[in-house]
Amino acid sequence: MQRRRALRRIGCSALALAGAGCGRRSDPNGSLDFWAMGGEAEVVGQLLPEFRARHPGIDVRIQQVPFTTAHEKLLTAYAGDSLPDLCQLGNTWLPEFAALDAIEPLDARIAASSIPLDDYYAGVLDTNRMPGATAADAPRLLGLPWYVDTRLLYYRSDLLREAGIKQPPRSWAEWRAAMVAIRARGGEGHYGALLPLNEPEPLYAFALQQGALLTEGDTRGAFSQPAFRRALDFYAGLFHDGLAPAMTNTQVSNVWDEFARGMFAFYISGPWNIGVFRRRLPPERQNDWATAPLPGPDGPSVSTSGGSSLVLMRGSPRKEAAWKLIAFLSETATMQRFHALTGNLPPRRSAWLAPSLRNDEPSRAFADQLERVRPSPKVPEWERIFQEMQLTAERVVQRKQSSAAATAELDAWTDAVLEKRRWLRARAARGAV
Amino acid sequence: MRKVGLVGWALAAPALVVIGVFFALPVAAGLLLSLTDFDLYALADLSTLRFVGLGNYAHLLQTPLFWQALGNTFYFVAVGVPVSIGLSLGTALLLNARVAKWHGFFRTALFAPVVTTVVAVAVIWRYLLHTRYGLINQALDGIGIAPVDWLGDPRWSMPAIILFSAWKNFGYNMIILLAALQAVPREMYESARVDGAGPWRQFVDLTVPMLAPTLVMVGIMTISGYFQLFAEPYVMTQGGPLRSTVSVLYFMYEEGFRWWNLGNASAVAFLLFVVIFAVSWVLLRFDRDPGGAA
Numbered sequence: 178m179q180r181r182r183a184l185r186r187i188g189c190s191a192l193a194l195a196g197a198g199c200g201r202r203s204d205p206n207g208s209l210d211f212w213a214m215g216g217e218a219e220v221v222g223q224l225l226p227e228f229r230a231r232h233p234g235i236d237v238r239i240q241q242v243p244f245t246t247a248h249e250k251l252l253t254a255y256a257g258d259s260l261p262d263l264c265q266l267g268n269t270w271l272p273e274f275a276a277l278d279a280i281e282p283l284d285a286r287i288a289a290s291s292i293p294l295d296d297y298y299a300g301v302l303d304t305n306r307m308p309g310a311t312a313a314d315a316p317r318l319l320g321l322p323w324y325v326d327t328r329l330l331y332y333r334s335d336l337l338r339e340a341g342i343k344q345p346p347r348s349w350a351e352w353r354a355a356m357v358a359i360r361a362r363g364g365e366g367h368y369g370a371l372l373p374l375n376e377p378e379p380l381y382a383f384a385l386q387q388g389a390l391l392t393e394g395d396t397r398g399a400f401s402q403p404a405f406r407r408a409l410d411f412y413a414g415l416f417h418d419g420l421a422p423a424m425t426n427t428q429v430s431n432v433w434d435e436f437a438r439g440m441f442a443f444y445i446s447g448p449w450n451i452g453v454f455r456r457r458l459p460p461e462r463q464n465d466w467a468t469a470p471l472p473g474p475d476g477p478s479v480s481t482s483g484g485s486s487l488v489l490m491r492g493s494p495r496k497e498a499a500w501k502l503i504a505f506l507s508e509t510a511t512m513q514r515f516h517a518l519t520g521n522l523p524p525r526r527s528a529w530l531a532p533s534l535r536n537d538e539p540s541r542a543f544a545d546q547l548e549r550v551r552p553s554p555k556v557p558e559w560e561r562i563f564q565e566m567q568l569t570a571e572r573v574v575q576r577k578q579s580s581a582a583a584t585a586e587l588d589a590w591t592d593a594v595l596e597k598r599r600w601l602r603a604r605a606a607r608g609a610v
Numbered sequence: 611m612r613k614v615g616l617v618g619w620a621l622a623a624p625a626l627v628v629i630g631v632f633f634a635l636p637v638a639a640g641l642l643l644s645l646t647d648f649d650l651y652a653l654a655d656l657s658t659l660r661f662v663g664l665g666n667y668a669h670l671l672q673t674p675l676f677w678q679a680l681g682n683t684f685y686f687v688a689v690g691v692p693v694s695i696g697l698s699l700g701t702a703l704l705l706n707a708r709v710a711k712w713h714g715f716f717r718t719a720l721f722a723p724v725v726t727t728v729v730a731v732a733v734i735w736r737y738l739l740h741t742r743y744g745l746i747n748q749a750l751d752g753i754g755i756a757p758v759d760w761l762g763d764p765r766w767s768m769p770a771i772i773l774f775s776a777w778k779n780f781g782y783n784m785i786i787l788l789a790a791l792q793a794v795p796r797e798m799y800e801s802a803r804v805d806g807a808g809p810w811r812q813f814v815d816l817t818v819p820m821l822a823p824t825l826v827m828v829g830i831m832t833i834s835g836y837f838q839l840f841a842e843p844y845v846m847t848q849g850g851p852l853r854s855t856v857s858v859l860y861f862m863y864e865e866g867f868r869w870w871n872l873g874n875a876s877a878v879a880f881l882l883f884v885v886i887f888a889v890s891w892v893l894l895r896f897d898r899d900p901g902g903a904a
Contacts, residue, residue, distance in 0.1 A: 604658075
């Protein structure tokens, strides 16, 4: 009896504490909590003075979250009901937080605003569009792209010229022929391309060019089907024919040094490397590198659609104020300033009219590629399948398994991972009947 | 009598409450969790939580990666523990030798790796182990051994992790063994010498039996510590190459905090507990067995 009363007292005080916490959090006029990550978090504060001038009543608190722990922190915050009002969210994490129903759809707010959605690159915007709870529901837009990331070709223009190649390759066949020529000229210790074995993106981009990776409403793997097999065979063939070294990027001590030294002529990477190449390649090499859209099976094709979006949290009591900040950060002028501060590429075509982007040779290939990007499968398990896909490919590259056996195993594994999705779908179907 | 019992309980109560709230309760919750498929969907909507009985355990036992992680961990323990304790014993003997000079300096220097931060020194070791520019390969090159791709070659990644862990941890056991060595009366060595025992006989028939209880204690602590291998692969290899450095704990971390399959992760934790418990039990039996100690 005594003990029970004591327990109840502990419980009450805990509730009181929680209540106090809620009281502070639920104040609709309190300051906005904005979680941003990595380099973006460091500079976003410099964009805010103008926002404060326009909306003197809104106070913004920026919380810096390191990228490496952000995912964990966000999930823990969800479980603990302490998510911020708005947040920078990596595109690959959107499906997870959509499954948690933690994000407020933006469709109505965008319709009432002056933000023209058709100014955004379609593939990038599509990444933020999540299917509704049931098949009958219309898809909802859960985030507005903040900056974009896609993968394309960095290449050594001088090495291509010396090998007698006049323009960057556009198709897989041209690309392969260029690598053969460059390797023949370079000799021992020289390769066509560097495709680090622990980076899934190159293979993933080739696979996107070929077709779907998941099937049956994203509840089963499609890796043993011809589309993915063609991508894997092309990818593994580059290693088996000695055109790419079977290395992880921890084994290549310094990608930029080796690129400058001519160990490889092609490298698939994202926009951040434009700045890094300018900083880290020696001055005499600065005229010897360029970027080009990713070669496709038969000419220019799609690539990956990454980057970060701005999302509004469903639990926020300050949605109107938070939306004003998202809208401000999504203005063309703000995006251009953001690009100047970070080098991040803007997702709106109108922002690309800035001279610093329009006249920048390496960035222009990205503008071209961004017209052709394809979103990842929109399931929370995708990140995990993506990693397993690369481990499978690594086994094929190392000749530990045939590509037929490896992809069949990958499909079985994927089907097991997606079992709960099939169960949820069956349950929803039963509920609807 | 009853009153004394009550007073005893009252005095023990604060400690018991702490143990109950911070140990027994979480363990019980973890055990329950390991019988469900708690995942992201259950976090969103608890009605999707399914009770799966021993399903997680059965599934784990059929997961190749779990067996690989278990195999990697056993490899690490089976090689790492003898190497680490051997190094500790060797350095303790050297420090205890009468002819050795600057005891204090060497004791401090050899103990230093223990008090460093794993993450910081792992970064330095990554430089040391570097295939092209690392000091270790340059030293090997000096004696005519071809460069080894320590962290990139699946055959060498675990030996590299073992080398690093042994270096990082041997100082701790060294101090314990040194204390035990200093507790052996010098007269016993004198009488052994009078009886005609050489250095090797003295070591085998005198030092080892006198150290046996300490060695068993050090062994159990090191084994249970080494079974919980996590930070080294997390910082140095992220489990690669080809998953050759995924330990059980690393596997659990990925299941639980990367993929949010908390049901599965809890099951991994309990399986690891069973393994460590079984190994420690066998070792303790070995210690109590009079035949083993004599």
